[in-house]
Amino acid sequence: MAQHQVNYLKDGGLPVALTSIDKVVNWGRSNSLWALTYGLACCGIEMMASGASRYDFDRFGTIFRASPRQADVMIVAGTLTKKHAEFIRRLYDQMTEPKWVISMGSCANTGGMFNTYATVQGVDRVIPVDLYLPGCAPRPESLQYAVMMLQKKIRSEKAIKAQKPKRLM
Amino acid sequence: MQQTNRLRPFFENITFERDDNELVLNFGPQHPSAHGQLRLMLHLQQEQIVKAYPDIGYLHRGMEKMAENMIYNEFMPTTDRMDYIASSSNNYGFALAVERLIGLEVPRRAKVIRMLLLEINRLMSHLFWLATTALDVGAMTIFLFAFREREYLMDIIEDYCGARLTHAAIRIGGVPLDLPDNFIPDLKNFLDKLPQNIKDYEDLLDTNRIWLMRMENVGVIPTEMALSWGCSGPMLRASGVAWDIRKEEPYELYDEVEFAVPVSDKGDNFARYKLYMAEMRESAKILYQCIEKYEETVQNNQTELMAHAPQYISAPKLDIMTQNYSLMQHFVLVTQGMRPAVGEVYVATESPKGELGFFINSQGGPYPYRLKLRAPSFWHTGILTDLLPGHYIPDVVSIIGTTNIVFGEVDR
Amino acid sequence: MRSYTPKDDVQKKSYYTDRYWVAPQVPKSDVSEDAVFAADHAELRAHFEILEAYIQRDQMVVYIHPKDNYAVLEFLRDHCGYTQLSELSAIDWIAQRGGFEVFYQMLSMTKRKRIRVKCFIGENEAINSVEKLFRSADWSEREMYDMFGIKVNNHPFLKRILMPDDWEGFPLRKTYPLQGDEFAAWYEVDRIFGKEARDIIGPEIRDAARVDRYDTERFARLGYEVPKGTPFDPNQPKTSLAYQEEGGVFLIEGFDEEKSTIISDRKR
Ligand code: SF4
Numbered sequence: 142m143a144q145h146q147v148n149y150l151k152d153g154g155l156p157v158a159l160t161s162i163d164k165v166v167n168w169g170r171s172n173s174l175w176a177l178t179y180g181l182a183c184c185g186i187e188m189m190a191s192g193a194s195r196y197d198f199d200r201f202g203t204i205f206r207a208s209p210r211q212a213d214v215m216i217v218a219g220t221l222t223k224k225h226a227e228f229i230r231r232l233y234d235q236m237t238e239p240k241w242v243i244s245m246g247s248c249a250n251t252g253g254m255f256n257t258y259a260t261v262q263g264v265d266r267v268i269p270v271d272l273y274l275p276g277c278a279p280r281p282e283s284l285q286y287a288v289m290m291l292q293k294k295i296r297s298e299k300a301i302k303a304q305k306p307k308r309l310m
Numbered sequence: 311m312q313q314t315n316r317l318r319p320f321f322e323n324i325t326f327e328r329d330d331n332e333l334v335l336n337f338g339p340q341h342p343s344a345h346g347q348l349r350l351m352l353h354l355q356q357e358q359i360v361k362a363y364p365d366i367g368y369l370h371r372g373m374e375k376m377a378e379n380m381i382y383n384e385f386m387p388t389t390d391r392m393d394y395i396a397s398s399s400n401n402y403g404f405a406l407a408v409e410r411l412i413g414l415e416v417p418r419r420a421k422v423i424r425m426l427l428l429e430i431n432r433l434m435s436h437l438f439w440l441a442t443t444a445l446d447v448g449a450m451t452i453f454l455f456a457f458r459e460r461e462y463l464m465d466i467i468e469d470y471c472g473a474r475l476t477h478a479a480i481r482i483g484g485v486p487l488d489l490p491d492n493f494i495p496d497l498k499n500f501l502d503k504l505p506q507n508i509k510d511y512e513d514l515l516d517t518n519r520i521w522l523m524r525m526e527n528v529g530v531i532p533t534e535m536a537l538s539w540g541c542s543g544p545m546l547r548a549s550g551v552a553w554d555i556r557k558e559e560p561y562e563l564y565d566e567v568e569f570a571v572p573v574s575d576k577g578d579n580f581a582r583y584k585l586y587m588a589e590m591r592e593s594a595k596i597l598y599q600c601i602e603k604y605e606e607t608v609q610n611n612q613t614e615l616m617a618h619a620p621q622y623i624s625a626p627k628l629d630i631m632t633q634n635y636s637l638m639q640h641f642v643l644v645t646q647g648m649r650p651a652v653g654e655v656y657v658a659t660e661s662p663k664g665e666l667g668f669f670i671n672s673q674g675g676p677y678p679y680r681l682k683l684r685a686p687s688f689w690h691t692g693i694l695t696d697l698l699p700g701h702y703i704p705d706v707v708s709i710i711g712t713t714n715i716v717f718g719e720v721d722r
Numbered sequence: 723m724r725s726y727t728p729k730d731d732v733q734k735k736s737y738y739t740d741r742y743w744v745a746p747q748v749p750k751s752d753v754s755e756d757a758v759f760a761a762d763h764a765e766l767r768a769h770f771e772i773l774e775a776y777i778q779r780d781q782m783v784v785y786i787h788p789k790d791n792y793a794v795l796e797f798l799r800d801h802c803g804y805t806q807l808s809e810l811s812a813i814d815w816i817a818q819r820g821g822f823e824v825f826y827q828m829l830s831m832t833k834r835k836r837i838r839v840k841c842f843i844g845e846n847e848a849i850n851s852v853e854k855l856f857r858s859a860d861w862s863e864r865e866m867y868d869m870f871g872i873k874v875n876n877h878p879f880l881k882r883i884l885m886p887d888d889w890e891g892f893p894l895r896k897t898y899p900l901q902g903d904e905f906a907a908w909y910e911v912d913r914i915f916g917k918e919a920r921d922i923i924g925p926e927i928r929d930a931a932r933v934d935r936y937d938t939e940r941f942a943r944l945g946y947e948v949p950k951g952t953p954f955d956p957n958q959p960k961t962s963l964a965y966q967e968e969g970g971v972f973l974i975e976g977f978d979e980e981k982s983t984i985i986s987d988r989k990r
Contacts, residue, residue: 178342182369182718183394183475185346186438190474193441193457207342222721224886225347225368226910228339251927254388257372258893258902259885261910262926278475289965294947296971367884372900374869375893379734379900410779411748537805540858551831558834646736653748655779656827656838658808669827671813674745676736684809684827692861721884 163299170213170239171292173202177212177236179229181219184246184278188218191281201288209235214291215268216284220248221261233268241271241295243287246278253277331355337706339368345442345710346717348691352698352706359706362698364691370721377681381647382408382482385681390476392685393719395438396431398467399661401480406561407657407668408482412622412650417614419607420484421562426600427470427479428562429593430497433504434463435662436586436593440511443583443711447524452511459500459507466496482648483623484616494601501594508590515583525580529697529709532577539696540689543664544589545713548582550575555660567599582712622648647676656684663687663714685719730817731896750776758833762802770794781836788824788841792850795826795839799855804828804837807852810862812870814896821845822872826852848873869894901928 176198180188192198192205206212209232221229233242244264247253250273252262264270271294274287338349347368353361373392377385389404390397402424409416416424437460444452464474469490471479479485515521531541536549546553554571556564572588574581617623624643625636652674658667664686671680690713698706753763753775759782763775766784770793773785786794798804809827816822821844829836843849851874852859863874864883871892874880882889890905891898901907911923936954947961966977 179340181347183391186394187475189442190457190461193461194454195458195461205342220369220371222368222370223906223909223913224370225339227913228368230914232340254391255371255376256928257376257900258898258906259370259372262928266923266926267910267914280474286965290963293965293967296967367882367886370884372893375898375900413748535857538857540806540808540856542808553831558831646738649743649745651746651748653750653778654783654838655748656781656809656836658829658836665808667809667827669809669811669825672748675739677734680813682809682811688861688865689858692858695860696857 164296167296167298171295174214174241174288174291174295175204175206175212177209177215177232178205178207179215179217179219179232181217181221181225182246182248184218184248187278187281188216188245188284191284196281196285198285198288201285201292203288209233210237212236213239214241214243214288216243216245217249217264217268217270218245220253220255221264221267222259223261224259226261226267229264230267241291242268243272243274243284243291244270245274245276245284245287247275248277250275332360335703339365345715346720348710348715348717348720350694350698350706352703354703357702359698359701359703362695364694366688366691366717366720368721369717373722374681374683377678379677381676382650382678383643383647385678386481387476387478390478391718392683392722393435393661393663393666393687393716394475395716396435396662397475397477398427398431398479399435399659399666401478402428403657403659403661403666403668405480405482406659407655407670408650409617410657411653411655411670411672412619412648414483414617414619414622416484416562416617417612418563419488419604419612420615420617422600422603422607423485423489423615424480425562425564425567426489426497426597426604427467427477427485429597429600430463430467432593432662433590433597434460434467436590437463439586439662439711439714440583443708443714444515446707446711447521449515449518449521452514455507455511455514459504462500466493466500469493469496481616483619484614486615488613488615489604494604497597498601501597504594505591508587512587522580524704524708525583525712526578528579528701528705529712530576530578531693531697533575535693535696536577539693541664541693542686542689543660543662544582544585545664545686545690545693547572548574548585549577555658555665559658561659563600563603566603567596569596579708579712582714586714622650649674649676658684661686663716663719664690683722685722687713687715687717687719691715691720728817729897732899733896734900748778750778753777753782756782758835759837762798762835762837765802766794766797769797781838783838783840785840785842788843788847788849791824791826791839791841792852792855795828795852795855798828798837798839803830803832804835805831807856807858807862808836810852810859810866812866812872814870814894815842816845817896821847822870824849824866824872843872848875850875851877853877868892871895 190196215233215236217229244250248255249264252260254277261267272287272291274283276283333354335352335354337352339347349365349368351363351365352359373388376388386401386404389400392400437456441453441456467477468474470493471477531545531549533549533551536546536551550573552571552573557571569592572585572592574585616626620639624630624640629636630640650672652672654671656667656669658665665684666686667684669682669684670678673679697709701709754760756777759777766772770786770790775782775784806829807826808829811825813823821842823840823842826839827836828839849872851863853863861883863877864880866872867874867880868882868884869892881887885893891903907926908920911919945960946958948958
C-alpha cells in the first residue's frame, strides 16, 4: 500500500545495514585495538596516563593487555636499548596477525636525545613500524590522535589480505 | 608471513632441568608490574622463592657518558629522564651540584620557587607510586583516583614550565621563570582538597583485607640490611632510621620550614605505604609554608631569579637583548659552556625516592671529566636479591611496588 | 694529510681555549679546620698510611693505598661511625696516569659528615672487594667492572650488570667513543637477524640534524604516506591529517563541534 511505503534501504527502515565484509571486519578491528603494555621509559608513563582517569583510553576500545598474544597493537613507548632489542623482536613475533606498531616518542622513532652506544637508533631497525609519534614525551592527547590515525589506516586496509612481510626482513 | 629471525630462547646458561625440585622462573624484562624493565631470575621451591637474581640494564642509556660529552647546561634536560616521575628533583640535584662546584648562591625567590617545584614533584611521585602499586596489587580504583589528582598537579607544573613529564624547570644558578599568575591559587585549591583525597585513599586501603594481607609483614627489611644495602629515603625510614637529608643536611630553605620526618620501625610493605601517605601530608605542609614565603618575596620585591655570576651564568634576558657585553658573554656561555674550577663535589639531595647524589669531577674544562649519578633506586633494586628469598610469588609484585623503583634511574 | 686526533681520549673537547687560560681551583682546606674530620683523620693515620687528605666543599677526601681499602673501610665503619657506603665508582685516568682512581663515598649518620676515600690503581691491577662490609658494594662493583673493566678480587658474582653479557668494550673508559664502536653499532642486528642482514638494514643514522624528504626507506616521507621504497614522486598528494575520512565513518557518529562544550575551568 502506498501510505505504508517504507524505504527499507534507508537508515532506520530496518535494523539492517548493508555493507561489505571488509568494512565490518575493519570496523571491529579498528574499534577494539588492544594494546600491549610496552612502557619502556618515560613515554610509558604518558601511556599509562592516557589509560588512566582523565584521558580514558577505553573510549577508543583500547585496553592494555599484558600478553602479546592478546594484543593487536604494540605501543613502543620509550627508549629501546641494545640489551632489550631482542626481547622486543620476540614479543613482536609472538603477537598474532593482524598487528600494528606505534612507535611513541622520539627515542623509539630515532633514538631521540640518546645518541649513545647503548640505544637502538629507532625501533624500525628491529620491528616494522606503522605510525611514528613524535614528542618527548608525547602528550596523552597525541597518543590518542595516533591511535585514531591508526584506526583510519586500518579502515582503509583490505580486511582479508595475504600477509605480506611489512618492512624489514 | 614473517620470515623467521635467528632468535632462540636465551637464558644465560640456566639449566631448567635440575635434579632438585627447584624451578627457574624468568620474570620480565617486559612485565606489566615490574615498573619498567626489571628482569628477575627466580629460583622457586614450590611457590616459595629461594634465590632471586635481579637483572638490570635494560634501560641503560649511557647518561654518564653523555655527561662527559656535554656542557653543563646541555646536560640538564637529560637529567629529566632519570627519575622521570619527578623530573624536577633530578634537575635540582644536578643544578645544586654544579652550584656547589662553582660556589654560587641562588637568590631567595628562586629558592622558594625551587622548593615549590620540588615538593610538587614529591607529591606527584608519591601519588604515582600509590597508583601503580595499588594497580599491581589489584586495587584499580585507587589507580584511577590517584591519577586524577596527579593530573591536576601536572596541570600546575605545566603552567609553570610547559611540560608535563620532562620539566627541565630548574637552571644552574636559579630558575628561568617566575610563577605564572594562577599558580598559587591553583596550588592552594589543590592543597585544600588533598587531605580529603588522602583520607579517601586510606579509607579504601587501610582496612581492606586484601590490601592488608598483601602488605602487612611482607617484605620486611631489617635496619641492618637497609643500612648495608645503602637504602635511603622512605625505604630507610620505614626500617627505623630517621634520616632525611632535607632535615639533616638542609639545602635551600628546608631549615626554615617546619615539617616532620615520619619514621616507622616495622620495615614491611605496609609501613612503607603508611610512610608515603604521611610524607604527602608533610609535603602539603611544606608547600603551604612555601606559598607564604613566596608572597613574602613578592612583598619585599625580591625579583631576582638567577644568580649573578657573569663567568658562569648568562645575564637576564632583558640585558642580553639590550646590552652588547651581556650578549657576547651569553654567546660564549652557550657555545662553549661555562668552565668550573678544577675540583670535585658530591652533593646529595633528598629526591622522592631517596638520596639522589651527583658526583662531579671537573678538570676546568667545559665538559665534566666524570659525572657519577648516584640514584637511590639502583640499590633499592639490588636489595631484592636479599629481600625476595623466603617470599611467595604474589609477594614479588607487591614488594617491587613498595620499593618504588624507576628504571630510568636504576640503569641511567 | 689527515689531522691527528689522540686515541686515548675520544671524548668531546672544547674547540677553543684561550692561550692564557688558567683553570682556577676549587679551594682545598686543611683537615685540621674541621674538628670532626680532624679526629677521624688522626685515628685513621694512627692505623694506616694516608697519602693525602684535605677538605673540599665540606667533605673530607682521603687518599690511601689500594691494598688497604678493605681495612680502611672496615675501620671507618666500625670505629668512626661511617656506616653507609653511598657510592663507589672510578675515574678513568689511563691517558694521564695509566690507571683508575677508585673512590668510596661514605656517610656517617651520627656525625652528619661525608668523606670520600680514594685510591689509585694501575690499568691492569685489581682491587679488593668491600662487598663483605657493605652489601651495596655488590652491585656498585659490578657496575664498576662493567663500565671500566676494573677487576675486583673476592667478589661473589663479578659479571656485567648494565650492558649485555656478551658486550665488548668498557663504555666509560675515555677511549670508548660516545656513539659506540663497530661492535656496538651492529649489536642488535647481529643479535636478532645475523650478520648477513647488515646490508638490508643498513647503518645507523646518527646525524641528529638529518632530514631527508626523499627517503622512503626509514620514515615515510614527512606528510606523505607512501609504502616503503617508493620512488620519489613530486605529484604525490599530501596525506590528510584528519583522523576521520571525509563523509564520516561507517557505524561511528561523527564529532559535532557545535554540540560539544568547552569547560573553561577545571574543577580541582
Ligand atoms: S622520547 Fe623522551 S620521554 Fe620518551 S622515552 Fe625518550 S626520552 Fe623519555
